[in-house]
Amino acid sequence: MKTKAQTLQDIFDQVPEDRKEAFLKLHEVIVRHLPPGFEAAISYGGLGYVVPHALYPAGYHCKPSEPLPFAGIASQKHSINLYHMGLYASPALHDWFVSEFKKRYHRAPDMGKSCIRFKKPEEIPYSLIGELMQKMRVSEWIDIYEQQFKKSSKK
DSSP states (O other): OOOOOSSHHHHHHHSOHHHHHHHHHHHHHHHHHOOTTOEEEEETTEEEEEEOTTTOTTOBTTBTTSOEEEEEEEEOSSOEEEEEHHHHHOHHHHHHHHHHHHHHHSSOOOBOSSEEEESSGGGOOHHHHHHHHHTOOHHHHHHHHHHHHHHHHTO
16 A cells, blocks of 8 residues: 555554554564665655665666665555565575465465465464565675666666
8 A cells, every 4th residue: 555654653553453463563573584784664655675775876777766675565455465576586586485385384375476465464474474584685686686677678
């Protein structure tokens, strides 16, 4: 859900009460497991985890005034969603996550290209999300981002 929030607290305050506890816990797990360099911020009107301009001055190619996005969470109409660009950009990371999810929960995750949807807040796999967040350092994300962007811009 895109908001006009000015602070992270504004975003937290807008989460529906029946999802607030799960949403805040998911945020805490992500922040606790983010590798050094990433930071929580408002990104495209939502709660994002980004590479700040101090580490990557070029920012996001679509809108250089925005820091380079990496992940984000949002309370959508029917689910809490985790967006993780590493899952989209790295087939190996995607395959690891899907495999681990299936091993632990005996079903496939409800996913899009970079989106994992949790329709039941009580079923959010916090420990697996913590592991996922630790799988990619800032330097790795920047390298993948630049390779993917340069590759697609030459076509």
